[in-house]
Amino acid sequence: MDALIRRLSFYSDLDDADRADLATLRGTIRNFRAHSEIITAGQEMDAVLVMREGWAARFKTLEDGRRQILNILLPGDIFDLQVLVAAEADHSVVTVTDGSLYAVAPAAVRKMLAGSGPLTMAFWWTQVQEEAFLREQIVRNGRQTAQERIGHLLLELHRRAQIVDQASADAMPLPLTQTQIADTLGLTPIHTNRVLRRLVRAGLIEMNRQWIRFLAPDRLAEMCDFDPGYFHLDAFRMRLARR
Amino acid sequence: MDALIRRLSFYSDLDDADRADLATLRGTIRNFRAHSEIITAGQEMDAVLVMREGWAARFKTLEDGRRQILNILLPGDIFDLQVLVAAEADHSVVTVTDGSLYAVAPAAVRKMLAGSGPLTMAFWWTQVQEEAFLREQIVRNGRQTAQERIGHLLLELHRRAQIVDQASADAMPLPLTQTQIADTLGLTPIHTNRVLRRLVRAGLIEMNRQWIRFLAPDRLAEMCDFDPGYFHLDAFRMRLARR
DNA sequence: CGGCGAGTTGAAGAGCTTCAAGCCTGGTGG
DNA sequence: CCACCAGGCTTGAAGCTCTTCAACTCGCCG
Numbered sequence: 360m361d362a363l364i365r366r367l368s369f370y371s372d373l374d375d376a377d378r379a380d381l382a383t384l385r386g387t388i389r390n391f392r393a394h395s396e397i398i399t400a401g402q403e404m405d406a407v408l409v410m411r412e413g414w415a416a417r418f419k420t421l422e423d424g425r426r427q428i429l430n431i432l433l434p435g436d437i438f439d440l441q442v443l444v445a446a447e448a449d450h451s452v453v454t455v456t457d458g459s460l461y462a463v464a465p466a467a468v469r470k471m472l473a474g475s476g477p478l479t480m481a482f483w484w485t486q487v488q489e490e491a492f493l494r495e496q497i498v499r500n501g502r503q504t505a506q507e508r509i510g511h512l513l514l515e516l517h518r519r520a521q522i523v524d525q526a527s528a529d530a531m532p533l534p535l536t537q538t539q540i541a542d543t544l545g546l547t548p549i550h551t552n553r554v555l556r557r558l559v560r561a562g563l564i565e566m567n568r569q570w571i572r573f574l575a576p577d578r579l580a581e582m583c584d585f586d587p588g589y590f591h592l593d594a595f596r597m598r599l600a601r602r
Numbered sequence: 603m604d605a606l607i608r609r610l611s612f613y614s615d616l617d618d619a620d621r622a623d624l625a626t627l628r629g630t631i632r633n634f635r636a637h638s639e640i641i642t643a644g645q646e647m648d649a650v651l652v653m654r655e656g657w658a659a660r661f662k663t664l665e666d667g668r669r670q671i672l673n674i675l676l677p678g679d680i681f682d683l684q685v686l687v688a689a690e691a692d693h694s695v696v697t698v699t700d701g702s703l704y705a706v707a708p709a710a711v712r713k714m715l716a717g718s719g720p721l722t723m724a725f726w727w728t729q730v731q732e733e734a735f736l737r738e739q740i741v742r743n744g745r746q747t748a749q750e751r752i753g754h755l756l757l758e759l760h761r762r763a764q765i766v767d768q769a770s771a772d773a774m775p776l777p778l779t780q781t782q783i784a785d786t787l788g789l790t791p792i793h794t795n796r797v798l799r800r801l802v803r804a805g806l807i808e809m810n811r812q813w814i815r816f817l818a819p820d821r822l823a824e825m826c827d828f829d830p831g832y833f834h835l836d837a838f839r840m841r842l843a844r845r
Numbered sequence: 846c847g848g849c850g851a852g853t854t855g856a857a858g859a860g861c862t863t864c865a866a867g868c869c870t871g872g873t874g875g
Numbered sequence: 876c877c878a879c880c881a882g883g884c885t886t887g888a889a890g891c892t893c894t895t896c897a898a899c900t901c902g903c904c905g
Contacts, residue, residue, distance in 0.1 A: 401831070419737065422827050425745040429737050441730040444723055449734050449832040473716050480687055487684040491692050493736040494662070494672050500744045501788030502668040505893070536851065545744030550893055552853060568851080568902090584665050588644070589692040748861070779883065793861055795885060811870085811883085852901075859894070868885070875878090 362434030362523040363409055363461075369522055369592070371481040380478055384471060386463035391454050398452040404442035406462040410434050413458015414534055418542065419450045428543040430492055431455075431516060431535070435523045437485055443469055456534045484591075491589040500545045503583065505554050508544040510583035513564070513571060518587050530572040605677030605766040606652055606704075612765055612835070614724035623721055627714060629706035634697050641695040647685035649705040653677050656701015657777055661785065662693045671786040673735055674698075674759060674778070678766045680728055686712055699777045727834075734832040743788045746826065748797045751787040753826035756807070756814060761830055773815040 364381065367373060373381070388411065391397060397408070400419065415432040429450060432438060438452060443465055472479060495515065499508045516533070520526035535543075541551040558564050563579050565572040573579060580586075607624065610616060616624070631654065634640060640651070643662065658675040672693060675681060681695060686708050715722060738758065742751050759776070763769035778786075784794040801807050806822045808815040816822060823829075 417737075419741045421741070421745060427741040427744040429740050441733070444726045444730050445834045447834075449834065450737060469718065473718060475712065475716060483687045487687050490684070490733060490736065493733065493740065494660075494693060496740055497672050497736065497743065498662045498664070498670040500740065501670040502664060538851080547894055548852085549854090549895080552851095553893095556853080591688045591690075591692065781883080790862055791884085792863080792886090795883095796861095799885080847905090849903090849905105850901105851903105853899080855897085855899105857895085857897105860892095862891075863889085865887085865889105866885100867887105868883100870883085871881095873878100873880085875876105 362411065362525075363437075365523050366435035366485065367478070367481040370484045371477040373477055373481070377476065377478045380471065384463050384467050386461050386467070388459055389462055390459045391457065393454055393456050396451060396453050397460075398439070398448050398450075400448055400451045402448050404439055404445070404448055405465075407440060407442055407465055407468045408438050409461040409463065410436045410438070411459045411461055414455040415452055415458070416455055416539065416543070417450050417452050426542050427545065428539060430489070430496065431543065433516075433519050433523060434458075434525065435485075436489070437482075440468070440486060443472075455539065488591060491591065495589050496543075505544070505546055505550055506557070507583040508546070509540065509551065509554050509558065510563070510579050511585050512540065512544060513573075514576070514580055514583070514585045515587075517571075517573065518590065529574075529576060530570060532569055533566065533571040534569060605654065605768075606680075608766050609678035609728065610721070610724040613727045614720040616720055616724070620719065620721045623714065627706050627710050629704050629710070631702055632705055633702045634700065636697055636699050639694060639696050640703075641682070641691050641693075643691055643694045645691050647682055647688070647691055648708075650683060650685055650708055650711045651681050652704040652706065653679045653681070654702045654704055657698035658695055658701070659698055659782065659786070660693050660695050669785050670788065671782060673732070673739065674786065676759075676762050676766060677701075677768065678728075679732070680725075683711070683729060686715075698782065731834060734834065738832050739786075748787070748789055748793055749800065750826040751789070752783065752794065752797050753801065753806070753822050754828050755783065755787060756816075757819070757823055757826070757828045758830075760814075760816065760819075761833065765833075772817075772819060773813060775812055776809065776814040777812060 364373070364378065367381070386406065391413070393413075397415065398404070410432050412434055417429040417432065417438070418426055419429065420426045432452070439448065472482065492515070495511075499511050503511060513533075517526055517531050520531045525531060537551050537555065538548040541548040544551070555566070558579075559566065563573075563575050563582075565574055607616070607621065610624070629649065634656070636656075640658065641647070653675050655677055660672040660675065660681070661669055662672065663669045675695070682691065715725065735758070738754075742754050746754065756776075760769055760774050763774045768774060780794050780798065781791040784791040787794070798809070801822075802809065806816070806818050806825075808817055
């Protein structure tokens with residue numbers, strides 16, 4: 360549960376008792392291969408799933424096959440806390456890479472959420488953050504140009520990867536295909552490709568099939584109006600300090 | 603707290619004790635006029651706000667003034683449950699009409715959430731639903747045409763208004779301006795206008811500045827691939843029955 | 846070595862935006 | 876009481892971003 364501990368610790372200083380509580384939540388580990396559909400919309404859920412290793416993507420498809428990725432899931436991300444109250448999934452999840460996840464019994468999670476300690480608050484936090492990612496996704500796809508969207512998404516993923524120790528200061532693994540990026544940003548793969556090439560030619564990024572390097576992160580951030588305030592990282596630490 | 607009770611009751615059968623608990627949550631009533639900014643991004647939050655009467659809209663603006671509405675708030679909607687863990691708002695809220703809201707102390711809400719009764723579950727539910735609305739908004743704006751987006755949004759609002767008794771079977775008050783609809787759907791007001799007129803000419807809807815009537819709801823729903831499954835209404839009732 | 850998935854590039858076309866102008870309605874003040 | 880003004884709605888015309896259709900390349904795995 361390394362990525363999860365790492366992520367929760369980012370918000371809340373967990374002591375040994377908290378870590379022990381977290382251990383009891385662990386549940387079973389399930390491995391998965393790339394491109395497998397872990398959850399299918401309409402399916403009845405029976406466990407809370409937590410990403411352990413690898414990347415995945417929430418998505419919905421329209422009748423005629425158009426696909427929209429809602430959010431990318433990184434290690435440490437929790438999906439379907441909604442299983443606690445909802446019977447069926449309203450969207451699907453597909454894996455991007457090989458990896459593994461924890462499947463936790465809803466009852467254990469519900470018990471943990473009834474508490475009020477640092478662990479509970481940290482969990483709440485991941486949910487608040489997840490919602491902020493969705494909101495940012497709406498702004499990006501609703502009001503930004505293709506170039507801005509791509510830059511913004513890449514910077515968000517980089518920051519999120521850093522939080523769980525999966526990225527260096529100016530580079531990270533990027534296992535997404537250009538089609539997946541396009542489906543995230545409401546674009547066609549063709550246009551996504553053209554814009555990515557343009558960013559490379561402009562000397563802003565460098566990339567291959569598995570990695571991306573940010574050559575001028577500040578210029579990129581300014582170009583696409585990226586302000587990581589919605590991560591609420593500082594705010595939370597301030598609040599902790601205040602208690 | 604009529605709309606809130608109405609909404610929570612839709613998911614969970616609240617008995618008198620639950621209603622009494624809810625009453626203690628009531629907090630203070632604040633009135634507002636149309637077009638006032640209730641919450642400004644970056645502002646520190648001190649209360650959980652619940653819509654009582656009137657409509658509002660969450661939104662974010664980019665540096666250069668482009669505006670994106672994230673979600674429309676109807677009576678019974680709860681905003682900023684995130685105040686429980688986050689210090690500052692990451693988006694703004696502006697009112698659409700005159701109205702009023704409840705301001706509830708975070709401590710009271712936190713206590714309520716630590717429970718596990720029908721009231722707590724119903725609150726969780728509103729949050730799950732809210733997240734589903736955000737996801738649907740992403741699909742709409744990412745992969746649907748202007749005409750589909752508009753039809754889909756109108757049908758969603760109608761369904762939500764019905765839940766809190768603010769709409770009849772085929773009509774509802776619609777206080778949004780075309781510019782606000784455009785800002786919700788990532789379109790220009792000009793194009794929004796053109797498409798709305800087209801829907802009217804096609805005999806699908808009838809509207810004026812304050813009202814909309816659905817003349818052929820089924821045809822409209824089919825045209826824009828509207829499936830209210832993401833409201834999770836049935837799923838929840840099933841789960842309740844199962845306990 | 847053959848084939849498949851992913852990436853790349855070109856050319857034509859559609860949907861939506863931008864710029865521009867006029868209209869309608871409700872509220873305000875002389 | 877009515878003229879005026881502002882905000883919202885409506886319509887036209889031109890233009891740009893992104894899409895669609897098409898073809899070709901590259902790298903990898905069987």
